[in-house]
Amino acid sequence: MAIVSLVALFILSVGFAKIMAICVNWMCALRLPREFVFADKTLNLVLITIYPLVLLYGLGPQICQEHSWSDIHPAWWPPIALGIVGACLLISSTVRYWRYRPACELSVSSQLVDLRTSPDWQLRLIGTRRRWGRLAALPGNEQFTIEVSTRTYHLPCLPACWEGLSIVHLSDFHFCGRINRAYFEAVCDQAAALQPDLFVFSGDLLDDQDLLTWLPETLGRLKAPLGQFFVLGNHDWYLDPEQTRREFIRLGWTDVASQPVTLTRPDQPTAPPLILCGDETPWMGSHADISQFPPDALRILISHTPDNIDWARSHGIHLMLAGHTHGGQIRLPILGPIYSPSRYGCQYSAGVFWREPTLMYVSRGISGKEPLRYNCPPEVTKLIAVRPDPAMLRPMQ
DSSP states (O other), rough: OHHHHHHHHHHHHHHHHHHHHHHHHTTTTTTOHHHHHHHHHHHHHHHHHHHHHHHHHHHHHHEEEEEEEEGSOOGGHHHHHHHHHHHHHHHHHHHHHOOOOTTEEEEEEEEEEOOOSSHHHHHHHHHHHHHHHHHGGGGTOOOOEEEEEEEEEEOOTTGGGGGTTOOOOOEEOOOOOSSSSSHHHHHHHHHHHHSEEEEESOOBBBSSGGGGGGGGGGGGOOOTOEEEEEEEOOHHHTHHHHHHHHHHHHEEEETTSSSSEEOBTTTBBSSSOOEEEEEEETTTTTOOOOOTTTSSSEEEESSSSSHHHHHHHHHOOEEEEOOOOOGGSSSEEEESSSSOOOOTTTTTSSSSEEETEEEEEEEOOSSSSSOBBSSOOOOEEEEEOOOOGGGGOOOOO
């Protein structure tokens, strides 16, 4: 009986941790000051830590004496109920995580590029702010193992003139000094080698405004035939977004959050155009006005967060590229990611999702304030769009 009760307490504790993770995910999706978000995360960790201790303190004597759970004082049932609800939600999210496999993915070619190839890799890659930078050197940490992939998708409503359109999607660099600039230069080298039609950056460049000086030698070096396009994220909003925006523009990148951009094929001037628009809500700006564009245009949205998927669907966006979630940074065996800053929780933590009429790709990003990556390596992804086969598409459940 005691062993069964201890197992039950463990399950309740895991369930309560899931409830707390949902709360943090939801709070990080709101337009809240950085200090408030930090306080919420700290409180979250404290509550997760003390919950099992409180249950052991209050219920331990009864468990050890093999009393029935029905003898528990009613005051303990609310926290127990939270643990039960959380455990059920964890099971539900795990099933959904493993169940959904979009049929619109035609092919994937990927390789892992390990930047830790020299004996002095820690000196080259880990920054001077070693208090947190040392986390990057933990055994098994994938922070310096980049997945470079080329993914081909059937894209609904793709005009014939845009067949084979290729986009390299980058997101979430988080320059903060815990990882050296050399790492981000290597990432951009990998991106440049993919030679896409256009580059897209979906926000969160900075956690230290002084490190904006790193931009020219990283993203500033990337050039593509159709251009380079960006939006900013919530971590950029915490600092000086307008200075960051100006520097991007100076280096030849186009700010699509301020105004949508129309691209045409020079050799086919009467063919449907490509409309690129940006979305930095809920932190900055507003949703794009695309009502004036022709209905047959290919519409692509660059959004920092996947939470804007409903707006994209209601406005006929064909392809949406997002980041912000980092893929959870740590994906547990079987359970998958636990933390994913989104009001949808971990539902859109990373990868491709077909929500008619929108195909959304969510990048795991390149880095984060905490340089920890387990079962969730950073990614540089080239997406190729081809004409759709309706039989290959099915809605997300």
